[in-house]
Amino acid sequence: MSASPDPLATLRGVCEEKLPAWIRDAPKGSTIGVACSYAPLELLHAAGLLPVRLRCPGPPPADSDTWLPPFTCSVVRGLLGMAVDGSLVDLAAVLLPHTCDSMQELAGICRLVAPGVEVFTFVEPLAVESPYAQAYLQQELRGLADRLRERLGRRITDEGLRESLALYNRIRQARARIDGLRNRLPALDAWAALAAAWLLPPEDYLEAAEQLANTLQDAEPRMGDRPRLLLAGSVIDEPLIPALIDELGGQVVGDDLCNGMRDADTLASESGDPWTALAVRLLRRGACPAKHAPSRPLGQRLADLAARTRAQGVVQVMVKFCDPHAFEVVPATQTLSSAGCPQLLLEVEAGSGRGQVRTRLQAFLELVSGGP
Amino acid sequence: MGRYARLESALELGRLMERHYAEALDRRHLRPVAWVNAGAPVELLRAMDVLAVYPENYAAMCGVRGALWLCEVAEGAGYSRDLCSYARISLGASLSGPSAPYEGLGRPDLLICCNNSCGTIVKWFEALGRLFEAPLFVIDTPYVHDGLPGHAAAYVAAQLQELIHWLERVAARRLHPGALEEALRLSREVTLLWREIRSYCRTRPSPLNAPDLFTHMAPIVVLRGTAEAVAYYRRLRDEVRQRAQRGVGAIPNERYRLLWDNIAIWSHLSRFYYLFAAHGACFVTDTYTGAWDAVPEEGDPIESLARVYTTIYLNRSLRFRLGQMEQLMQDYACDGFVMHNNRSCKAFSLGQPSARRRLADATGAPGLLLEADMCDTRAYAEGQVRARVEAFLETLAGRAG
Numbered sequence: 001m002s003a004s005p006d007p008l009a010t011l012r013g014v015c016e017e018k019l020p021a022w023i024r025d026a027p028k029g030s031t032i033g034v035a036c037s038y039a040p041l042e043l044l045h046a047a048g049l050l051p052v053r054l055r056c057p058g059p060p061p062a063d064s065d066t067w068l069p070p071f072t073c074s075v076v077r078g079l080l081g082m083a084v085d086g087s088l089v090d091l092a093a094v095l096l097p098h099t100c101d102s103m104q105e106l107a108g109i110c111r112l113v114a115p116g117v118e119v120f121t122f123v124e125p126l127a128v129e130s131p132y133a134q135a136y137l138q139q140e141l142r143g144l145a146d147r148l149r150e151r152l153g154r155r156i157t158d159e160g161l162r163e164s165l166a167l168y169n170r171i172r173q174a175r176a177r178i179d180g181l182r183n184r185l186p187a188l189d190a191w192a193a194l195a196a197a198w199l200l201p202p203e204d205y206l207e208a209a210e211q212l213a214n215t216l217q218d219a220e221p222r223m224g225d226r227p228r229l230l231l232a233g234s235v236i237d238e239p240l241i242p243a244l245i246d247e248l249g250g251q252v253v254g255d256d257l258c259n260g261m262r263d264a265d266t267l268a269s270e271s272g273d274p275w276t277a278l279a280v281r282l283l284r285r286g287a288c289p290a291k292h293a294p295s296r297p298l299g300q301r302l303a304d305l306a307a308r309t310r311a312q313g314v315v316q317v318m319v320k321f322c323d324p325h326a327f328e329v330v331p332a333t334q335t336l337s338s339a340g341c342p343q344l345l346l347e348v349e350a351g352s353g354r355g356q357v358r359t360r361l362q363a364f365l366e367l368v369s370g371g372p
Numbered sequence: 373m374g375r376y377a378r379l380e381s382a383l384e385l386g387r388l389m390e391r392h393y394a395e396a397l398d399r400r401h402l403r404p405v406a407w408v409n410a411g412a413p414v415e416l417l418r419a420m421d422v423l424a425v426y427p428e429n430y431a432a433m434c435g436v437r438g439a440l441w442l443c444e445v446a447e448g449a450g451y452s453r454d455l456c457s458y459a460r461i462s463l464g465a466s467l468s469g470p471s472a473p474y475e476g477l478g479r480p481d482l483l484i485c486c487n488n489s490c491g492t493i494v495k496w497f498e499a500l501g502r503l504f505e506a507p508l509f510v511i512d513t514p515y516v517h518d519g520l521p522g523h524a525a526a527y528v529a530a531q532l533q534e535l536i537h538w539l540e541r542v543a544a545r546r547l548h549p550g551a552l553e554e555a556l557r558l559s560r561e562v563t564l565l566w567r568e569i570r571s572y573c574r575t576r577p578s579p580l581n582a583p584d585l586f587t588h589m590a591p592i593v594v595l596r597g598t599a600e601a602v603a604y605y606r607r608l609r610d611e612v613r614q615r616a617q618r619g620v621g622a623i624p625n626e627r628y629r630l631l632w633d634n635i636a637i638w639s640h641l642s643r644f645y646y647l648f649a650a651h652g653a654c655f656v657t658d659t660y661t662g663a664w665d666a667v668p669e670e671g672d673p674i675e676s677l678a679r680v681y682t683t684i685y686l687n688r689s690l691r692f693r694l695g696q697m698e699q700l701m702q703d704y705a706c707d708g709f710v711m712h713n714n715r716s717c718k719a720f721s722l723g724q725p726s727a728r729r730r731l732a733d734a735t736g737a738p739g740l741l742l743e744a745d746m747c748d749t750r751a752y753a754e755g756q757v758r759a760r761v762e763a764f765l766e767t768l769a770g771r772a773g
Contacts (some may be wrong), residue, residue, distance in 0.1 A: 067726045067745065071454065071715045076722075101490050104515050106720035108690025112726045123524070126487050126494065129510035132530040136514070139523030147424045292494050323718065326452040327459075327495035331502060333450060347452075 005206040007215070008189060011196040015239065018057060019087055020199050026050060029092040029152070035079055035106070035233045037198075037263045038097040038288065040122050042164040042278055043141055045202060047154035053198030053259065054079055055237040059351030061085050067113050073321040074350035075235060076102045076372065081310050083114035092152060093118035093142075093229050100290040100324050120147060127292045128283045137279040161274040165186045165281075167202055172264045174209035179254065179261050181216040187242035187252040189233075195236070195259045197284045226251040227369040230306050233317030237350060241317060244358050254309035256302060257317075262286040289328035298328045299335025313342040313368035315361070321350045342368050377615075377622055378579075385588060386606055392594055396425040397478050405482035406544040407500065410593050411488040411530060411684060412511065413677045415559050415668075419551035420539050420677075426594045427477065427500070431458035434473045435466065435638030435747030443748055444471065445511045451499075457747040459496035466503050472558045479504055482542055486511040486537070488687040490719040507542050509535055509610040513682040517689045518684055528678035552554065552673045555597040563667045565605035566592050570665070573656040574704055577621025578629065579612050582655030583645045585624055586636040589661040596664070604714055627652030628768045631701055633659045633721045633727075635746045644681040647717035647758060648710075651765045657704040659697060690723040701735045708768055709735075713743040715751050738771070740764040 014020050018063055023031050032044055033054040044051045056078020064072075064081035082088055094117055096107040107121045122144050125133040128288040148154040182190045193212055197205050227250045231241070235258040245252055255261050268274075284303065287293035306314055314336055318325045329345060336343050344364040346357060396405065406417055417424045434442060435457070442464030447453055448740070449467055451460055474488050483506050484612050485497040492509055501508035508663035509532050514524040531670045566589075580588075588608060595601035613619075630648070632655040637644050663685040669676045685693065701709065707730060711724045728739045741759060745751035 027518075069713050069715075069721055070723060071718075072722060098515050101492060101718040102722060105718065106691065107517065109723050109726050112690060112694075112730060121517045123514040123517070125512050125514070125527075126491060127510050127531070130510075130512060130531060131534070132527050133512070136523055138526035139521070140514075143521060143523070146498075258712060289495075290491055292498065292512070294498075294508070321454055323492050324495055326455050327499060330450040330499070330709075 004226065007211040008193065010200070010204075010208045011212065012189065012192040012197050014199045015192040018055070020052060020080070023052060023090050025092075026201075031091050033088060033091045033094040033287055034097075035094065036097045036099045036103060037258050037327060038099055038282060039095050040141060040144070040278055041124065041160065041202070041284065042168050043145060043156065043163060044095065046156045046161040046164040047145070047152075048147045049148075049152075049154065049202065050201045050236055051095075052091075054088075054094070055199070055235075055259075056082070056350050057238045066238075067109060071321055073170060073319050075237075075319060075322075078350055079106060080109060080113075083110050083117045093120055095120045095122055097121075098123040098290055099288055102321075108157050118151065119145065120151075124282060126290070128287055129293055129295060133283055134276070134279050135267055137282060138275050139339065141275055141278060153208055161278070165268040165274055165277055166270050168207065168266045169270065171197055171202055171206050171209065172267055174206060174213055175261065175264045177213035178209060178216065179264070181213065182253055183221040183251070184216045184219045186223075187245040188239055188248070188278040190252060191236065191239065191242040191260070194255070194261065198259055227365050228253045228310060228312045229316065229365075229368070230254050230256070230309060230311035230314045231260070231304065232256040232302050233346075234319040234322050240354055240357065241290075241315070241346070241348075241361070242352065244361050245365075248358070248362050248365050250361075253311050254305050256286065256298075258288065262288070288324065290324035297335070298329060299332035302332055303335050303339040303341060304338070306339070311341070313344065315344045315346060315363060315364065318345060318347050319348050377461055377607070377620060379584060379588070379611060381406035381588070381604070381611050384604060384607060385408065385590065388595070388600060389590055392432045393474065395423060397475065399478065401481060404481045404545065405478070405598075406482045406484050406543070407477075407497075408483070409485040409497065411486045411491065411493075411681060411686075412484050413486065415552060415597040415629060415673075416525065416539070416554040417484070420536070420543070422539060422543055422545055422546050423482065424594070425477065426463040428458050429590060429594050429663060430465070430474075431461040431747065432638050434461050436641055438639065438749070439464075439473070439747055440749050442468065444662040450519065454715070456492050456496065457745055458495045458716065459492060459499075459749055462496065463499055463503070466500060468538050468647045473722050478632070480506045482506055483508040484511070486513055486681060488513040488681055488684050490717070492718070509538050511535065511681075513596055513687055514688055514691075516683055525675070525678050526683060528682050529674050532674050532677055537645065550664075556668050556673050556676065557571045558599060559597040560668050561727050562592055562596055562601045562605055563603050563665065565602065567611050567665050567667070569605065569609050570657065570662065572616040574708060575616040576629070576705070577619065577623070577626035578654050578656040579615035579620060579622055580656075581622035581649065582636070582658055583641055583644065585655075585658060585661040586641065589664060592664045621654070623649040623652065623696065625652045627772065628652045628707045629654060629656045629705055630763075631655070631657050631659075631697060631704065631706045632712070633697065633724065634714045635660050635717055637712060637744050637752065638747050639745075639749045640752060644757070647761045648765070653765060653768065655710070656706065657700045659693070659700070662696075662700070674740040690727060693723070694727050697731055700732050701731070701737060705736075706737060706773070708737045708764070709739045710764070711739060711741045713741050717746070738764065738767050
């Protein structure tokens with residue numbers, strides 16, 4: 001597909017589809033679904049695949065209730081639901097990284113109950129600061145490349161990987177530009193413009209994102225003195241929260257979201273061995289709460305980001321039953337409190353109603369802006 | 373029904389655990405105290421004379437006594453009610469000081485954990501590290517989807533070497549030549565004894581029932597790699613073997629033989645399993661106490677530790693675990709199985725609904741999936757549990773004719 005004359009329409013449009021329509025038109029066997037931001041997109045792209053993040057807006061399909069306990073997060077329920085209801089039939093395969101206990105179990109369950117789905121696993125390190133993590137991860141990346149060759153006939157060359165690293169670096173730079181120009185965009189548009197990076201073919205996203213960034217560069221700031229919020233937490237697959245922030249008169253000045261800016265702060269080196277460069281990027285990127293990264297606690301990252309963006313409050317969005325976040329949110333809350341930063345914790349599930357979220361966001365916006 | 377046959381070794385078990393906890397709680401800390409998880413390679417600590425103390429075991433003991441209030445203390449400190457109840461009990465007890473059961477678990481000098489059981493353990497130990505301002509070492513054991521890749525074994529081995537240096541630095545201990553080999557030898561022996569003890573349950577009637585296994589697994593968790601554990605399990609082995617030889621069953625009138633999957637329901641250890649025992653249903657094997665069944669290989673001790681701790685039951689794929697359950701059902705001639713769908717343990721529980729169907733299809737035996745929690749009594753609905761257990765037992769009775 002090619003970018004539309006209105007790049008924002010392209011970026012918003014793909015976020016409105018549960019599974020992007022372009023997948024149906026893509027060459028057979030060329031697309032791969034990924035379930036988490038630790039998926040090595042560059043490697044997949046170098047293998048000639050188009051990675052697309054699988055997202056789960058709306059209530060999980062009823063089928064998933066048959067196969068999962070009720071205390072499973074809506075992300076995993078949604079993913080399994082798509083695997084069993086045939087939604088993934090146009091994909092060559094699905095890659096499930098090992099980010100948390102639920103994601104790791106999902107791979108085994110998928111193989112049992114949806115044998116038609118070609119599942120690849122990728123066990124990235126948990127101890128991302130271990131001095132031995134890099135050597136392990138490089139081997140794990142090589143192992144994934146071998147499996148892609150064996151099972152999908154896809155070969156990766158060093159040169160191809162280097163080119164993909166450069167492409168995704170440009171994408172991260174384009175995302176950073178949009179992130180830095182948020183005062184020209186409503187929260188909903190900014191969310192879509194960044195989330196679309198996971199949903200469009202990378203070349204198409206880059207074109208649209210750079211076009212949008214250029215347009216924004218020339219535009220005047222338009223968010224004025226709306227209360228400034230930082231949006232943090234798990235993945236946000238639905239537009240509900242950013243849309244409500246717009247509706248209630250707030251603005252989002254930065255994010256630390258799984259499908260937002262969390263992974264965008266680290267570019268891969270474009271010189272030297274590309275496998276090393278990819279491993280280093282994955283280890284140094286903003287750590288997911290599921291990781292053990294003692295020198296980079298989430299709370300400090302949020303406090304620093306809040307200070308840098310002059311946020312007046314932090315909204316932490318936690319997907320229910322996301323254990324890593326539920327643990328991490330405790331010290332993060334303490335750190336933010338010590339930094340004098342007001343915060344709101346929203347526990348959500350895909351498809352959860354807007355009423356309570358709206359009320360709590362409204363009260364929080366009133367709090368940070370000094371009352372109604 | 374007749375009287376539940378109590379093991380004579382239980383008295384010695386009590387004494388053994390008392391001695392262990394007396395040292396753990398000795399405020400003088402005659403040697404460094406490391407809080408570790410059940411999947412940590414404790415043999416290294418034995419070899420470096422560091423006392424290993426297990427918050428998981430402590431949480432289970434609290435769970436037996438009733439530990440809802442400790443969960444609530446942790447929840448009051450911001451930890452979600454949806455989190456693992458062991459973690460909440462441990463954090464609640466740590467926040468409660470000596471008012472916690474058994475006057476609490478004291479303070480750790482250091483913390484060591486390994487994610488071969490789950491990722492939750494790492495977040496829990498990170499929280500303990502912050503609470504006690506104690507240094508934490510995390511051993512990252514990559515999940516084994518298919519076979520154990522060489523680079524994963526090498527990664528774990530490298531971390532174990534690093535752990536030795538870390539203990540030298542943080543705990544001022546040295547690894548004495550031969551000490552690790554000796555700890556591994558003891559570990560090997562105790563694991564083989566535990567395997568032998570469990571294997572006697574293949575006899576009919578089974579000399580042990582799940583609550584026996586759950587209770588008597590404590591030393592293999594907290595004293596693995598020690599001579600005390602070996603001595604204890606030799607004694608238990610003799611008693612269980614004698615029972616098997618004499619045809620003494622754990623429960624009177626064994627009619628149905630069952631497999632148990634997942635962690636015990638500690639809060640209802642007697643009452644819940646009595647529901648089954650009262651109808652002649654005995655849990656003759658299980659996946660929980662079997663997790664300590666892996667024998668460290670001979671050869672390079674670090675490589676051996678890396679392999680055995682990376683390939684433990686919960687760090688293996690669902691397909692592997694399903695295969696293990698099928699094998700257990702066959703080896704122990706089980707008539708059915710019960711899966712505790714444990715809200716606290718996603719690693720054990722998420723795959724159970726799909727595994728239940730597969731296991732029932734593969735074995736032709738009925739299976740009960742029961743949602744509860746290992747310690748949080750709010751997740752245990754007494755009436756509902758009773759009704760479902762009775763319906764399951766009726767199914768078993770119907771099949772038995």
